[in-house]
Amino acid sequence: MNSKERYKILSLFHVNQPYPMTELIFSSNFELLVSLILSAQSTDNIVNKTTFILFQVANTPESIVQLGMKKLKNYIRSVGLYNTKAQYIIKTSFLLLKKYDNQIPNTRAELESLPGIGRKIANIILNLLFDKQTIAVDTHVFRVSNRTGFAIGKNVMQVEKKLMKVVPSIFKKNIHFWFVYHGRYICKARQPRCDVCLIKNFCEFINNKSI
Template identity: 65%
Template sequence: MNKEKRYKILSLFQSKNPVPQTGLVFSSPFELLLCVMLSAQSTDIMVNKITKILFKKANTPESILLLGLDRLKSYIKNIGLYNIKALNILRTSFLILTKHKGIIPNNRIELESFPGVGRKTSNIVLNILFKKKTIAVDTHVFRVSNRTHFAKGKNVKEVEKKLIKVVPDIFKTNFHSWFILHGRYVCTARKIKCSICLISKLCEFKKK
């Protein structure tokens, strides 16, 4: 795919949804971090159901630590990998409180030093909270990038590297949200909805 076609695709997404919003519901940087940590191998809908109850009881590093492991598990037990997620959230809360004075750091190295925070999570936090020009590649972004030929790669690292290179800076802040929404509701894993696709004329998927 050439750069002119990529620019047209991103311009269409921007015209339709100039300020895309994440599907996660949060009201503070710490809440967002926890939401993203919980979202691994889960859906935004499930995460929001859990955090709606959890955050009423505990939504700061201090209050999470006061809950303790067993009580935290009881709040998030309906989500996948809840045992390790609970442990990571407690350890991360402790580090935020003791090493960062309760403030979420705005750089990748410190974010990825937290248990349970990998590259994808740090990219999302840096992008949403600090408006960094990072691009997180999850299953939706990976699928849409490869299927449309917008940025092809054998793994998420390859696709991320390609996207950082080919996505113009003016679109980088919102790129992740556009491609997630497109992958979630239109360019889905099985029943692809090409008939309602905004970018169908520009997409290079051969089987559409």
């Protein structure tokens, strides 16, 4: 896929959805961080139902620490891997209290030093909260990038580096969310809905059936 085709694809996404956002529901930086930790191997819908109740009881680092591990686990029990995630959330909340004055750090190194925060979540936080031109690659972004031929790579790091190289700056802020929505609702893993695909005229999968 060449640069002109990529630009046309991104332009179509921009016209169709000029201001994409995460489907996670949050009202503070800390709520986003907790929601992202909970979202690993869980759907946004389940996370939102969980945090709707949790955040009424505890939605700050201090209140999470005061809530304690046992009660926190009860609130997030419907989310996959809740035992491990509860430990991450408690430990991260404690660090935010003691080391970062209740603020979410704004550098990749500091974010990735927090329990439960890997490169993907760090990229989303830097993008959403600090307006950085980072591109998070999850399973949807990875699949769409490879299947369409937009950015081919054997692993998420290769795809991320390729995207950072080929995506024009004006689109870097939004491409993660465009590809997530596209992968979640159109370019599905097992049964892609090519008949209603917005970018089917430029997709190498539908035109060549070779990917």
